[in-house]
Amino acid sequence: QRMFVVLVxxxxxMLFWAFFEHAGxxxxxxxxxxxxxxxxxxxxxxxxxxxxxxxxxxxxxxxxRNGPNLFTLSDLDRLRDRNKAPDFEIEWKVTEExxxxxxxxxxxxxxxxxxxxxxxxxxxxxGLVFTMLWAGLSRIRLExxxxxxxxxxxxxxxxxxxxxxxxxxxxxxxxxxxxxWLFLGYLLHTTGELCLSPVGLSMVTRLSPSYLVATxxxxxxxxxxxxxxxxxxxxxxxxxxxxxxxxxxxxxxxxTVDLYGDVFGKIAVAAMISTLICFAxxxxxxxxxxxxxxxxxxxxx
Numbered sequence: 541q542r543m544f545v546v547l548v549x550x551x552x553x554m555l556f557w558a559f560f561e562h563a564g565x566x567x568x569x570x571x572x573x574x575x576x577x578x579x580x581x582x583x584x585x586x587x588x589x590x591x592x593x594x595x596x597x598x599x600x601x602x603x604x605r606n607g608p609n610l611f612t613l614s615d616l617d618r619l620r621d622r623n624k625a626p627d628f629e630i631e632w633k634v635t636e637e638x639x640x641x642x643x644x645x646x647x648x649x650x651x652x653x654x655x656x657x658x659x660x661x662x663x664x665x666x667g668l669v670f671t672m673l674w675a676g677l678s679r680i681r682l683e684x685x686x687x688x689x690x691x692x693x694x695x696x697x698x699x700x701x702x703x704x705x706x707x708x709x710x711x712x713x714x715x716x717x718x719x720x721w722l723f724l725g726y727l728l729h730t731t732g733e734l735c736l737s738p739v740g741l742s743m744v745t746r747l748s749p750s751y752l753v754a755t756x757x758x759x760x761x762x763x764x765x766x767x768x769x770x771x772x773x774x775x776x777x778x779x780x781x782x783x784x785x786x787x788x789x790x791x792x793x794x795x796t797v798d799l800y801g802d803v804f805g806k807i808a809v810a811a812m813i814s815t816l817i818c819f820a821x822x823x824x825x826x827x828x829x830x831x832x833x834x835x836x837x838x839x840x841x
Contacts, residue, residue, distance in 0.1 A: 541828035542747040545687075546756060548825060550763050552690050552818050553740055557767035558774065559697055559807050560729060563659060565771065566778040567725075570704065570800045572652035573602075573613055574793050576716040579649075580642030589636050594629040598649045600642035603714045603792035607633035613790040655722065662730035670734045686743050686829070687822035691815050693736030698811030700728030701804045708801030715793030747829060778803050 571577070578600045595601070597619055601611045609615075619630065626646050632638075677683040684692065707721025740760070748756040778800055780791055790796070 542830070543749075543752075543756075545825045545828050546744060546747050546760075548821065549687065549690055549740070549743060550760055552694065552814060553736065553760075554763045554767045554770070555811075555814050556690075556694055556697060556732070556736055557764055558770035559701065559811055560733065561768055561771040562775060562807070563726075563729070564656065565775040566800065566803065567704070568652055568656065569778065570708075570717075570804075571655050571722060573790065574708065574711065574715055574717050574797045574800060575652075575655075575722050576712075576718060577650040577652065578642060578644050580644045581648065582643050584634055584638045584641045584643065586639060588634045589639065590634065592631050592633050595632050595643050596627060596646045597630050598642075598644050598646055600644055600649075601632070603794055604638055604641050605635060606630075607635070610792060612792055655726070658723065658726040659730050659733075662727055663734070666731060666734060670731075670738075685822060685826040686739050687818060687825040689735045689739050691819040691822060693732040693734075694811050694815040694818060696728045696732030696735065698808045698815060700725040700732065701808035701811060703728060705801050705805040705808055708797050708804065711793075711797045711801075713794075715795070715797035717797065774803070774807070 576599070578598050580600055597611075597616055599613075599616070602613055602616065604611055619628075674683055703721050703725040707717040707725075711717045741757070744756055744760050745753055780796060780799070
């Protein structure tokens with residue numbers, strides 16, 4: 541029975557990491573293409589229509605036209621590859637549809653890669669908080685069981701992707717999403733990780749027979765590796781297509797935001813369904829873990 545608990549929770553852990561690991565792929569691309577990362581200094585006014593101005597190209601220009609040409613992330617990347625100086629400028633032909641376009645120096649644009657550090661920072665901030673929380677609940681015998689913690693982890697993961705989805709649905713007319721939705725999503729992912737990840741390895745060692753601990757631990761890590769494979773498959777659904785024989789071009793934000801919103805929304809629903817199933821199984825799984833295991837856990841903590 542205890543081994544069955546390990547296998548069931550291993551499955552839910554695999555689902556968790558298959559969704560969570562999008563942070564380095566589709567979520568990072570979403571941040572790069574659709575999250576407003578620029579602190580603009582000013583906006584184009586009506587007095588500038590019909591003129592040509594010098595600007596430092598940033599994410600603020602994505603989706604606007606420079607004369608007849610639509611400016612995309614692919615154009616921005618090519619310009620930055622050709623011009624190594626961070627403060628290079630380009631000529632921008634201002635038209636009426638550029639009215640309200642933000643203008644900023646490149647130093648006011650936060651690189652998308654910087655946001656990969658948000659999760660570690662949250663871990664440092666909330667890791668001790670969760671340690672104190674579980675210890676406090678344990679003293680008054682209200683600490684959730686391991687299956688319930690897994691359910692809470694999946695729940696918060698789903699809510700995090702729900703935040704990404706909500707931000708994408710409520711993007712501005714250019715397809716840009718506010719930073720607050722990105723920070724909220726990462727926060728919920730981190731708290732979910734803190735509910736699930738620390739107890740996983742402990743659960744494996746406590747519930748596995750002593751002569752199988754090393755083997756089951758290896759299977760646990762193998763399942764985590766497989767979750768990376770699943771994450772890669774799911775991330776493919778956020779890929780942008782282009783016509784055969786043409787150079788790959790990243791579409792403007794208004795065309796990619798719906799794609800990311802749709803995939804993140806489906807991940808949120810899948811995580812919520814997994815939460816309900818895991819929570820429904822929690823009483824049975826807790827019983828199969830046997831009370832002496834729970835008591836041993838409490839005494840150790």
